[in-house]
Amino acid sequence: MQKGLISAVKAVMPDVHHRFCVWHLWKNFNKNWKDLQLRGLLWECARATTYQEFRDGMEKIKRLNEDAWAYLEKWPMNAWTRSLFSHKPKLDSICNNACEVFNAKIKDARAKPIITLLEEVRMFVMRTIAKNKVKLQNHTGKLTPVIKSRLEKVRKESKHWKPIWTGDNGYEKFEVHRHPTNHVVDIGKRLCTCQFWMLTGIPCVHACATLSRVNK
Ligand SMILES: [Zn+2]
Structure with missing residues (x-):
């Protein structure tokens, strides 16, 4: 499912770096292999920042269960392991939590006509910026x-x-x-x-x- 979606997005935006949500990848993986050790290894592979660490994790999966390994091997690796991510975005997220939170926030407005929907999104963003401004009033330094x-x-x-x-x-x-x-x-x-x-x-x-x- 995700793979189809990625190729569809790639067709529209070919020069953009695409990633999978590892949580969704794991959810699908978990339907076939409900093994705690395999689950841990899958997340280890996704979080690995060096190719060697990633390969070591994949080898461990292969030794435990060859089918599970073959399932993971078929996905484009640069879309789910940090070790092969592009260095351009300066973001190491491996899940799309941010989109999920946003989706949940606009849930009620989603069924509304487009202008009303956009107006509610604009109001939501404005209120969020204002709230954060209050929270950061006493914050010092350059970093968030x-x-x-x-x-x-x-x-x-x-x-x-x-x-x-x-x-x-x-x-x-x-x-x-x-x-x-x-x-x-x-x-x-x-x-x-x-x-x-x-x-x-x-x-x-x-x-x-x-x-x-x-x-x-
Ligand atoms: Zn270092």
């Missing part, structure tokens, strides 16, 4: 509250990682270690091999560790 707390969590976690300078002239390239993993960070290009930074625009634990090492 959700992103601020997400970054704070990442910053705390970054203390467990050890950046090692690779010797480049710009003092920007580092290898960041924590047994048994290591990643490569380039703070000049805003890259990390874990891909979290490129996917979200928020520095990952490795980038934060490096930034603090160079006093930035």
Whole structure:
């Protein structure tokens, strides 16, 4: 169903990056395989930010149940695993919760004529903006509250990682270690091999560790 929808949307907007809602993917998957371990692995694969992590998860699924693995293999992977998402949108969402919330909000207005519907949507958006403005009256800093707390969590976690300078002239390239993993960070290009930074625009634990090492 989703696959058909994706090809239909692709025909209209060919240059746009499309994603599945993993929750819906899992709902369909769950009709055939109601296994807790498989469920956990499916979400692990979807949340993986590196291709290696994704492949490791898929291998585990294959060993547990080959049919379940074949079912997942047939979907376009760049539409459901973060590890293959485009880096352009700076959004790592794997579910369409935002659309669901919006849909639920306009439920009553949906059956109305188009102008009335649009008018109610406009009013809803206006009221939401006004409410958020009140909530943020005493908020300081450049970042929004959700992103601020997400970054704070990442910053705390970054203390467990050890950046090692690779010797480049710009003092920007580092290898960041924590047994048994290591990643490569380039703070000049805003890259990390874990891909979290490129996917979200928020520095990952490795980038934060490096930034603090160079006093930035
Ligand atoms: Zn990283």
